[in-house]
Each structure stands twice: as structure tokens, then as C-alpha cells.
Amino acid sequence: MVDDLLLRTDGLSLRYPAGTLALDELTVEVPRGSVGLVGANGAGKTTLLRLALGQLLPTAGTIEVVGRPVAEDPVGVRAHIGFMPEHDCLPPDQTAADVVATLGELAGLPPRAARQRASEVLDLVGLDEARFRPIGGFSTGMRQRTKLAQAIVADPEVVLLDEPTAGLDPIGREEMLALVGRLAGFGISALVATHLLDDVQRVCDRVVMIDGGKLRHAGATQALLHRTGAVRVQVDEGADRLAEVLGAAGVAATVVDDATLDVRIDGDEGRVLDLVRDRADDLGLALYALTTRRTSLDELFVDQPT
Amino acid sequence: MNAPSAGAVYDRGYRPYEGARGGRGASRAALVRLSIRRALGLRRSWRQKVLPWSLLAIASIPAVVNVGVKYITRDTPAADFDLITFREYVGVSTTLLLFVAVTAPDMVCPDRRNRVLPLIFARPLTGNDYVLAKVGALTAILFGFGFLPQVVLFVGQMFVVRGGALDFLTENLEVLWQVPAAVALFSLYLATLALAISASTPRRVVGGVTVLATVLISATVATTIVRAGNDSFFEGGSLWGLLSVIDVPLRMSDLVFLGHVDPESLVGGAPGAGIGVVLVYAATVAGSLGYLVHRYRQVP
Numbered sequence: 001m002v003d004d005l006l007l008r009t010d011g012l013s014l015r016y017p018a019g020t021l022a023l024d025e026l027t028v029e030v031p032r033g034s035v036g037l038v039g040a041n042g043a044g045k046t047t048l049l050r051l052a053l054g055q056l057l058p059t060a061g062t063i064e065v066v067g068r069p070v071a072e073d074p075v076g077v078r079a080h081i082g083f084m085p086e087h088d089c090l091p092p093d094q095t096a097a098d099v100v101a102t103l104g105e106l107a108g109l110p111p112r113a114a115r116q117r118a119s120e121v122l123d124l125v126g127l128d129e130a131r132f133r134p135i136g137g138f139s140t141g142m143r144q145r146t147k148l149a150q151a152i153v154a155d156p157e158v159v160l161l162d163e164p165t166a167g168l169d170p171i172g173r174e175e176m177l178a179l180v181g182r183l184a185g186f187g188i189s190a191l192v193a194t195h196l197l198d199d200v201q202r203v204c205d206r207v208v209m210i211d212g213g214k215l216r217h218a219g220a221t222q223a224l225l226h227r228t229g230a231v232r233v234q235v236d237e238g239a240d241r242l243a244e245v246l247g248a249a250g251v252a253a254t255v256v257d258d259a260t261l262d263v264r265i266d267g268d269e270g271r272v273l274d275l276v277r278d279r280a281d282d283l284g285l286a287l288y289a290l291t292t293r294r295t296s297l298d299e300l301f302v303d304q305p306t
Numbered sequence: 307m308n309a310p311s312a313g314a315v316y317d318r319g320y321r322p323y324e325g326a327r328g329g330r331g332a333s334r335a336a337l338v339r340l341s342i343r344r345a346l347g348l349r350r351s352w353r354q355k356v357l358p359w360s361l362l363a364i365a366s367i368p369a370v371v372n373v374g375v376k377y378i379t380r381d382t383p384a385a386d387f388d389l390i391t392f393r394e395y396v397g398v399s400t401t402l403l404l405f406v407a408v409t410a411p412d413m414v415c416p417d418r419r420n421r422v423l424p425l426i427f428a429r430p431l432t433g434n435d436y437v438l439a440k441v442g443a444l445t446a447i448l449f450g451f452g453f454l455p456q457v458v459l460f461v462g463q464m465f466v467v468r469g470g471a472l473d474f475l476t477e478n479l480e481v482l483w484q485v486p487a488a489v490a491l492f493s494l495y496l497a498t499l500a501l502a503i504s505a506s507t508p509r510r511v512v513g514g515v516t517v518l519a520t521v522l523i524s525a526t527v528a529t530t531i532v533r534a535g536n537d538s539f540f541e542g543g544s545l546w547g548l549l550s551v552i553d554v555p556l557r558m559s560d561l562v563f564l565g566h567v568d569p570e571s572l573v574g575g576a577p578g579a580g581i582g583v584v585l586v587y588a589a590t591v592a593g594s595l596g597y598l599v600h601r602y603r604q605v606p
Binding site: 053055075076078079081082083085087088089090091092093098102103105106107108109110111113117120121124150154155182185186187 | 319320321322323325326327328329330332333336337339340349416420421422424425426427428429430431432604
């Protein structure tokens with residue numbers, strides 16, 4: 001059955017033979033689109049990707065990718081998935097065109113179609129002129145783009161990208177994020193595993209946070225940022241006094257310095273802004289700025305209770 | 307006003323693929339095809355083509371020479387002289403040993419060394435598919451390189467012997483199944499053994515040297531043990547001769563062509579030699595396959 005979910009897990013657990021519990025009863029439903037899978041190193045991101053690919057079998061629970069139960073056909077489900085590993089995985093003595101075409105053939109494309117597709121996707125990722133050069137001479141950015149090209153050569157329904165910007169310089173990172181951001185427009189859903197929350201914030205419309213193999217948060221990226229948003233308040237002085245009276249009114253505020261404080265928005269944003277204005281006036285403080293500030297995913301991740 | 311440009315730049319964007327797709331069988335076939343292509347140096351530089359095609363040419367030399375001798379001696383008392391027989395020619399295929407020592411590591415070592423395996427196993431392929439594809443590809447190449455010179459030998463003799471082609475064909479009908487059977491057994495044995503040895507290391511050089519060393523050292527050890535137990539060089543063999551890994555498939559060829567082990571071989575004359583050869587052959591092939599499956603077992 002194919003549905004509109006990119007990923008569905010139910011009580012998904014995996015314990016490695018050595019005893020490490022990599023995933024602990026993970027239950028989550030993620031719609032198609034660009035989804036960030038975030039967590040620190042060792043959080044279980046790569047394990048989840050390998051389970052989605054059917055390369056590992058769960059010790060408990062179930063996992064479905066684009067509506068297909070992986071346990072029922074762990075090999076067949078891979079025909080609908082593209083995968084970009086984190087590590088270097090390209091033969092240096094072969095050209096990008098050969099490698100991408102070869103992996104296209106292995107995905108089930110006829111040889112001629114695989115070569116044609118390889119040419120198209122390498123063109124798409126900006127390697128049109130370099131595609132007949134050996135990969136050994138490629139920069140890190142070119143290798144990452146070749147890895148992305150091989151992931152989409154067979155036009156999969158979903159691509160699993162494991163740390164796609166790892167090791168890239170700022171320009172390379174921008175280029176890779178721009179490419180990842182375009183995938184949804186191609187009709188390809190993306191599950192982007194990364195520990196760089198800024199990447200997710202920029203290109204993913206949904207986010208799944210895991211830590212220690214457990215789900216910490218899942219939802220639309222903007223909704224998460226909005227719900228945990230804050231207002232930065234700048235006054236002439238006495239930020240601590242303003243924070244105190246706001247606290248007494250039930251609004252949490254954090255003093256940044258004598259003239260600055262962050263006021264957390266929980267619920268009606270308009271009511272909180274009115275309250276800040278009125279209390280500042282009560283205290284005789286000059287209110288210089290009220291800047292709606294969205295909390296970054298980094299802050300959300302750190303703030304979440306484990 | 308500038309003249310309008312004659313050229314234009316088009317952003318072709320991304321085009322979804324709507325053509326034919328094969329299933330798991332197509333992926334397996336592609337892995338076999340790509341492995342054969344790589345081994346033969348196809349779509350690679352001329353340097354990669356030199357070794358396989360040179361070896362095929364070298365392996366064919368005895369056939370060409372034999373056909374030439376047959377032609378020259380066709381009207382002489384030496385007309386029945388065979389420089390080399392079909393059975394012995396399977397043994398000449400050991401010239402392919404060098405080819406195997408280069409090709410088997412090249413088929414599997416780079417995939418592990420360059421960490422390409424995660425990409426391959428992200429396709430609809432399992433570890434068992436990988437093993438069967440590699441064994442199938444190398445066996446097919448060895449079969450081709452072992453069989454084609456035999457075809458040259460057979461067809462060449464057909465047309466140069468004095469009795470005529472039809473007589474030669476009817477007199478040698480059994481060769482038509484013996485040769486492919488013996489070459490197939492030889493190819494399967496050498497392919498599985500060489501791939502198993504090569505799969506144990508990510509380095510091609512180490513794999514190739516280990517393949518050659520295994521064959522040469524085992525042959526030396528077996529010969530030493532067998533001869534040490536004999537009073538004279540031609541006294542006969544013993545089952546210790548089965549320690550020579552390259553002798554095992556050759557003795558299988560004896561069984562195919564003669565129905566018994568060559569009495570002049572390392573195991574010739576030993577009691578139970580035929581059964582021993584079959585058992586060691588089967589154990590080596592099964593053991594090599596088992597090791598390969600174990601080595602690539604991580605993907606269900």
C-alpha cells in the first residue's frame with residue numbers, strides 16, 4: 001500500500017548484538033516532503049536510515065517507508081529509495097558518469113536509460129563538465145554532489161541523505177543545501193539526517209528529533225519555531241525589574257543584559273506583547289524595541305527534557 | 307540595437323523517469339554484466355584490456371599449434387600424433403591462474419576498500435545476490451577463456467584431418483559434452499576459491515599474491531609429501547596429493563574424460579582417489595561459497 005507518509009514507525013526498537021540499544025520504541029509518522037532527522041552523534045539517525053533501507057531488521061516494532069512495510073519486502077522497498085551515505089564511498093579510479101550510470105543499472109534501469117539519466121542528474125547537480133573525469137580528482141563538494149546524483153539517478157520516491165553537508169566549506173554547503181531544497185520540487189521526498197540544525201531549519205519543512213534512540217520531538221519546522229518563539233525586548237535600563245514584574249504576571253523572561261531581555265511566548269502572542277508594553281510603561285522604562293524572535297532548533301533541542 | 311542572440315540557454319531542470327524498470331532480477335543481471343565488463347576491461351582504458359585479451363590469445367596458442375601440426379602431418383605416419391589432447395588442454399587452462407589472480411581481487415576488493423558496498427546494498431540486492439553475481443561473472447569469464455581455445459582446437463582439427471570433418475565429428479562426439487563439463491567444473495572451482503581468498507582483504511595486491519601463493523605452496527607441499535613416501539618418482543600417488551588445490555579440478559577433468567583419475571597424477575593409483583577428488587572438490591567449492599556468503603551477510 002502506498003500512502004502519503006514518508007515514514008511511519010510503531011514501537012521501533014533495535015538492539016545491536018553487542019547490547020547497545022540504538023532505537024528505543026520509536027513511534028512517529030512523517031508526511032512526504034523534506035524532513036530533517038536531527039540528533040547528536042550516536043542518537044540513532046544512521047540506524048534509522050539503515051532500518052528504512054531494510055539493511056537492518058528491528059528487534060521490535062515496525063517501520064514503513066512511503067507506505068511499504070519494510071519487514072515484508074526489505075529488498076523490494078529499496079527500489080523506491082535513494083541513499084546518500086555520510087562517508088566517502090566513490091571509487092576514485094572511475095568517472096562520475098560511470099559510477100552514477102552503474103548504480104542506476106543496479107537500481108534496475110536499462111543500461112542505455114541509466115547512462116542517459118546519469119548524464120541528466122550530473123548536469124543537474126552541476127557536474128556536467130566534470131562527469132568524464134576520474135572521481136579521485138574531485139573536491140569534497142564535487143564528491144558530495146556525485147553522491148547526491150547517484151541517489152536520485154533512478155528517480156526514487158524518497159532519498160535518505162546522511163549528513164549531506166558534512167565536510168563542506170561554506171560555499172559547498174550552500175550549494176548542497178540549495179540542491180536538497182529543490183528535491184521536493186522534483187517530486188522526491190527527502191529524509192535528511194544531520195546534527196546541523198541550521199541545515200534542517202533552512203531546507204526542511206518538518207523535523208524529527210531523536211536522542212539516545214528515543215523520539216524527542218516531531219512536527220512542522222515552522223510550527224515548532226513559532227510555538228517556542230520569544231520576543232527580544234530592549235529597554236534603556238532595568239531589564240531585571242521588567243523581568244521580575246513579567247514573571248509575577250506569569251510570563252517567563254530571561255535577562256540578557258541590563259537593557260535586554262527575552263520574553264517567552266506561550267499562547268497568545270498579542271496579549272504578551274501588550275503586557276510587556278504596559279509593564280515597561282508602569283516602571284517608567286523607555287521601550288526601544290520589541291523584536292519577535294524565533295528560537296532556533298538548537299535551542300529547542302537543548303531545552304527539551306530528556 | 308543589438309542583434310538578437312542566435313543561441314539560448316535552457317534550464318532543463320529535472321525530468322522524472324517514466325521508462326522501464328527491472329526488478330531484483332534486473333539488478334542481479336546488471337551486477338553480473340558490470341562485473342564481466344570490468345574484468346574484461348570493457349569501457350576502460352587500453353591498459354585494462356591488455357591482460358585479459360593477451361591471456362586469451364596465449365591460451366589459444368597450443369590449439370593453433372596443434373591444428374598446424376595436424377595439417378602438416380596429415381599425410382604422414384605421424385598423422386595421429388596429438389600435441390595436446392582435449393583433456394590435457396583443460397590443464398593448460400591453468401595459464402588462466404594469472405588472470406584469476408588479477409581479476410578476482412579486482413572484482414571484490416575495491417568495493418570494500420572504497421566503501422562502495424553500502425551504495426550497492428542500497429539497491430534491490432542482498433549479500434547473497436552480490437556473491438552469486440561475482441561468482442557467476444568470474445565463472446562465466448573463465449569458462450569462456452577455457453572453452454574458446456578448445457573450440458579452436460576442435461573445429462581446426464575437423465577441417466585439417468585426413469578423414470574429413472564428418473568423420474572427425476562422429477569419432478569425437480563425446481568431446482562435445484566432456485569439454486564444456488570439464489571446463490565448467492574447472493571454472494567454478496577456480497572462481498569460488500579465488501573470490502573467497504580475495505574477499506578476505508580490501509587490498510588487490512594482497513588478494514592476488516595470496517591466490518598465487520595458495521596454489522603454488524599447496525602444490526609444492528603436496529608434491530613433497532607424495533614423493534617423500536615413494537621409493538621412486540613414478541611409483542604412484544597418494545591422497546595427500548589432494549592438498550594441491552590446483553590438482554583437484556584437474557583430477558575432476560580426468561573423471562569427466564577418462565572415468566578415473568590419471569594414474570600419473572599426484573593421486574594416481576591411490577585407493578579411493580576418485581571419491582576423494584569429488585569430495586575435496588565439493589568441499590572446496592561449498593566452503594568458498596559459504597565463506598563468501600558469511601563475508602557479505604550483513605544485508606538481509
